[in-house]
Amino acid sequence: MRAGRARGQAAVELLASIPLLVLVGLLAWQLVGVLAAGMKAQERVRAEALRAVGASGRTVMVSAAARVPAVLPGVDGLRVRARAAVRTP
Numbered sequence: 001m002r003a004g005r006a007r008g009q010a011a012v013e014l015l016a017s018i019p020l021l022v023l024v025g026l027l028a029w030q031l032v033g034v035l036a037a038g039m040k041a042q043e044r045v046r047a048e049a050l051r052a053v054g055a056s057g058r059t060v061m062v063s064a065a066a067r068v069p070a071v072l073p074g075v076d077g078l079r080v081r082a083r084a085a086v087r088t089p
Contacts, residue, residue: 038066
């Protein structure tokens with residue numbers, strides 16, 4: 001009799017876990033977007049720093065920002081900023 005009552009419970013548990021799995025997937029994809037934006041900002045800072053360095057003995061501060069693509073609601077204005085100081089000998 002017990003086997004008859006528990007029949008189909010695995011399907012119900014699977015259906016209950018689907019929203020959680022979708023949320024975890026969306027959070028992981030948002031993290032990928034943040035990391036990609038961070039790498040893009042770092043690349044921009046390096047390129048601008050190389051262009052800005054001219055006279056010797058000068059210290060140049062360079063900063064850049066990259067927009068993070070929004071996957072989740074509420075993170076539309078998220079930006080990743082990078083900053084670098086370059087001092088030439």
